[in-house]
Amino acid sequence: MQHAKPLPSYLVQRYHGWKATTYAENAAWYRRLADEGQRPRAMIISCCDSRVHVTSIFGADQGEFFIHRNIANLVPPYEPDGAQHGTSATVEYAVTVLKVAHLVVLGHSRCGGVQGCLDMCSGRAPELETKESFVGRWMDILRPGYERIENVEPEDQAQALEHQAVLVSLENLMTFPFVKEAVEKKNLTLHGLWNDIGAGGLSCYQPEKGTFEPV
Amino acid sequence: MQHAKPLPSYLVQRYHGWKATTYAENAAWYRRLADEGQRPRAMIISCCDSRVHVTSIFGADQGEFFIHRNIANLVPPYEPDGAQHGTSATVEYAVTVLKVAHLVVLGHSRCGGVQGCLDMCSGRAPELETKESFVGRWMDILRPGYERIENVEPEDQAQALEHQAVLVSLENLMTFPFVKEAVEKKNLTLHGLWNDIGAGGLSCYQPEKGTFEPV
Amino acid sequence: MQHAKPLPSYLVQRYHGWKATTYAENAAWYRRLADEGQRPRAMIISCCDSRVHVTSIFGADQGEFFIHRNIANLVPPYEPDGAQHGTSATVEYAVTVLKVAHLVVLGHSRCGGVQGCLDMCSGRAPELETKESFVGRWMDILRPGYERIENVEPEDQAQALEHQAVLVSLENLMTFPFVKEAVEKKNLTLHGLWNDIGAGGLSCYQPEKGTFEPV
């Protein structure tokens, strides 16, 4: 691998700052976590978006959350076909090996992936429909969500589809036999959240109302 | 989606703490990030492991890093076959849409996914070899790395394979035409890191030496 | 004291979250509590175990409960010999100075201290029998309880001894002249509780039945 470069200096500097402060203050705990293994209480599935930091919002410290981040916080349906399913692997590991108690899907406002899906499904982004578009094929997971919101007023469609990205993922999670079993045995609870980046808001899906309500 | 539950109270409390402090102090910046979109300088590919928080290690603030986290921080080879490739979608989005300047693969010590790969490749984990094992199929990406370390002393194999998880990913990244082009045009640099959880160490791959050296 | 370190950052962050929310919403009451002194209605004697939070179970707010927590929620007998008796001091202060109306002893399931006592009394933990074992000497308080349960079926002994930890403490409380007097003058009531951690259960000792019954 000849193309690897030294770490940019701004990151080197920040690392040394962390090492001298946060790490130094918590070294005993970090060593113990390393020796005894992790026991996170919850798994969070969140977006890669640089503006959404679940570790900040929930004051997450090392050892607390098993975090998967992908484009638009999507979970595909259960498909044990022998192909590579990175997201399904994270869910399998969290539920069957780590036995987390809570699984949270965290969506957010102004999601570029969801906007791409909206453009693609409404015919405005033919480049996303090609076989070569990884983002387009990934966003196919959200097509069932688009069908439910295509009659929403245009200016409200993006947020409605962001909510659907959470709901479709929660529905797909229940197609995994080990998730379904853990939920039915009350060893696991599922939660759907949506973060308003600009307003710092957080709302939670309430099935009885069918809406996301501020926590 | 009838199975969604209210957010556990300890997370509600922590969110309100964040809202009243970190958010309140930075609301203007968060609003601007929401309105103008993200412009992250770097993408980080890291593990889901609860003990590895790149946001902590690099003092990441909102808007700075586009972060993908999966099992064992792996990137598969370029395979534009129309199937769903969640990790490839994150790379495509970061490099072609966000045009990040740096792409960092961050491995770590005591990685459960890498240990599973080691067990599987050495014949000690037949359950990971089934078609139904999402974790096993995902770790197939690292098989070429195993071949390079199978003659290493047994007690050193885990760490050697954790290093390979970084190197194989960097190699696979270069099979993506848009990554290769951005690297060759010097619009993008690639970096391989490995974090020692217990010691708080961070080392960076140096191609001229062929080793990971402390930053 | 040269060995004191700065507070770990995760606790600093949580404190600031509390200050900006819970404290800010209740500052007037906290100031008044500070100026006028506490007037708690009840004293709770509970275990140090991190899984038992009386403040959570009883929705305790500042000013409501005077709480003593030690290993296995034990109270020794009255012994005014001039030696240091930390637990007896808490009872004396609560009953004679604060004049609490209720005194609750709260035991719990899976108690490590009680298990240690069981191991020690049945000869399986000689290390707890040495003079140097603070835990062993402390658990001596519960030896009279062990004598009452040693004929119980082995699989039921741990819970039976957890119940005895509550009962022996209640009995010992009555050996304190100021407790006995307050009880007899009906200025104080005693209560024995046992919390099932996993099931979230709470049962209360009923003298007429001689058993713990769900509240």
Place this chain on the structure above:
Amino acid sequence: MQHAKPLPSYLVQRYHGWKATTYAENAAWYRRLADEGQRPRAMIISCCDSRVHVTSIFGADQGEFFIHRNIANLVPPYEPDGAQHGTSATVEYAVTVLKVAHLVVLGHSRCGGVQGCLDMCSGRAPELETKESFVGRWMDILRPGYERIENVEPEDQAQALEHQAVLVSLENLMTFPFVKEAVEKKNLTLHGLWNDIGAGGLSCYQPEKGTFEPV
């Protein structure tokens, strides 16, 4: 034990509220904590005072903190004489069995126990000097602290002695061989805090300055 009474109805009602909300939302985690045992990251030694809730200040959830509460958050010196030392037993269990990473002594303003010690040491509370006074004998632990502050201005003595209650306890902790060893091996860090109840303040002892500074 004939004197035990049913639980007061206000506590029954609160328990049922907790069971239906906090417990219900976290039942999977509580079951797991019960089955797998606790692994608290820190031990807190705090006062019984009803106005000081470390669980509130640090947003403590079940499983996070091993908490000992006694009069004036005091730790006696190491004294392996075979007598009952309840506080020493909690420290022994936390450090040698649970292997906590942090040990925090949390003092507070308007401490009744500290005020009693001040009165006793300055000759204004002869009733606390009797052999029969459990509070008086317990507060003897703080006499070395009084000697250091007796020349402080009278109106500042109470707070100065509250600070000493933290410092004397930290010093005494270092007389326990297992504490000293864990600190020297960097497996344990000690921290001294003082909480201003009315102002919601929190300050941390800094050995290099010799003072408590706001966190």
